[in-house]
Amino acid sequence: MERLINMASFAEVVDAGSFSAAADRLGCSRAALSKRIRALEQDFGVTLLHRTTRRQSLTEAGEALHAHCRRVLDEMNQAEARMHELSASPRGTLRISAPHSWGNRVLGPLLAEFLLRHPEVRVELNLTDQLADLAGSAVDVAIRMTNTPAPGLVARHLADLRYAVCAAPAYLARHGTPASPADLASHRCLIYAGEVIQNPWHITDAAGVEHEVQVRGPAAANSTEVMRAMAVGGVGLIALSRYLVEAELASGALVEVLTDCRMPVRQLHLVTLPDRLLPAKTRAFIDFMRESRAGLL
Known part of the structure; x- marks a missing residue:
């Protein structure tokens, strides 16, 4: 020097x-x-x-x-x-990593608005359910669904993702509507089988009592898109984050059950490396996502 x-x-x-x-x-x-x-x-x-x-x-x-x-x-x-x-001013290429389901269902419209607001920013989006290595890759920011963010990274809490238990009207007409968490054990349930199989289901009833229900059903899949399609087709009950079924609930293709009960939430975080001086493009995206909290669910 x-x-x-x-x-x-x-x-x-x-x-x-x-x-x-x-x-x-x-x-x-x-x-x-x-x-x-x-x-x-x-x-x-x-x-x-x-x-x-x-x-x-x-x-x-x-x-x-x-x-x-x-x-x-x-x-x-x-x-x-x-x-x-x-x-x-925000400019340059912003590299983002996000989960498949949330990225497909939620992030697209948000990115469109972000890019219109910041025309000198170019986005490279990688949708993957694998955790991106921010230190060893060119990723600027990652969206992660986790209640325990990895140490050594800066995690900014964006939202709590709540679950909905739902089924097609045709399924409920054939098999009836569960009135309590315990009833799920006798229903045909569609099971998410990602890195961890989502079984049993943990549900807290209106009185605050938590139930652990071992479910069974005709199919398990590691794709929420496939599970949603099977549920709309009347195959069985699903438990998915509400953002994944909001459109189907609004249209009536799916009907929520056990509305007075709740499942554990999953937290949505925006994760970056612990750099004190982030580029303007990254700061702008962080601020935008915080402003857009209502649209993240």
Whole structure:
């Protein structure tokens, strides 16, 4: 770092034409500048400036070093300008990782609004149910459904995702409507089988009593899209996050049951690396997602 300062000082002396003028530009004493140039000459073992009481001139080594110093300083100035540009307004490529189901169902419309608000940002979205390695990949921000965020990352809580137990009207007409959590044990249930099989179902009734119900049914799948389609087709009951079935509940394709009961919520987090100075594009997305909480469910 000291050598870089000395090189910058040398370039300033050459460009200003004198030690006095360079000292005024840099806000330091002429003696301090002379000390830096002497240190630089000692580092490289060459004389950089011929100095007399009336004038100064570059040696051959000084001319060569000045050309290198100027290129380095120009690149540093360009980098500084670029950093100011990136920190001043959202721009550049924002790489996002998000779960398949939530990304397909919820994130698309939100990203459309975000990109219209920030036209100089380009989004690269990777939908995956695998946890993205933020430190080892180019991902800027990840959306994760977890009640225990990984240590070493900054997790910003966005929303609590609540579950709905529901079925098609045709299924309820054939098999009846469960009146209590215990009734689920005798119904045909569709089971989510991701990394962890969602069985038993944990449901708290209106009195606050938690029930652990071992369910069974005709199908298990690791795709919420498939499970929802089978439920709409009348195959059985499902327990899915409400955002996955909101449209079907609104249209009547599915009917919610056990409405006075509740299942454990899953927390939605926005996760970044613990960098104190996030780029403007990332800060803008974080702020946007926080503003959009109502649309995350």
